[in-house]
Amino acid sequence: MSLPKPSLPSRRDWAWLLALVLIGSAAGLLSNTLNPRGINLSIAFGWAPVERTP
């Protein structure tokens, strides 16, 4: 069994890596939005209004 020689990834490979990161990040954000058990961004980032008791 002869294996091909190793070779370094091309610029195109690195560009597709970046594309995978961007597509994956968008998919992750969308999945979190659609998931009822997802992270509540308002609470996580502290955007939710604070209820003040009189």
Added chain:
Amino acid sequence: MRPAGVLWHVARLLAAAVWLLAAAGKLLDPVKFMGSIDAYALLPPWAVIGAALTMPGIELALGLALLSNVKVRSAALLANLLMLAFIAAIGSAMWRGLELDCGCFDLLPIGPSQVGWGTIGRDVLMMIPTIWLAFWEQPKR
């Protein structure tokens, strides 16, 4: 197909299974995953939230690319980079004497879940197929 070609596809499918399994557990319970990242005490809160929101999707994307035999080299490169980051995070937790769950595979545990040499060894083993996929051309038929 030659044996090297068959082995290449076996490596690709094995790596795809690992990353899809890792992504599934995190996508189903993002809040738990966010807690796991926070427990490492490495990132500021905004980065913990950002990582918990995006990482599962990135793992899903690279797992699907490996599974569908599309842009395998880029997906394998990304898998190696992520795995190196995980190994660094686990090593850092061990260095600081933290005893915590690694937060790697919540759906179906593969190997040890407590951070330690076992989790590092497992991650290194899982990198073998993706190193091959990333730095060697697909064997010709």
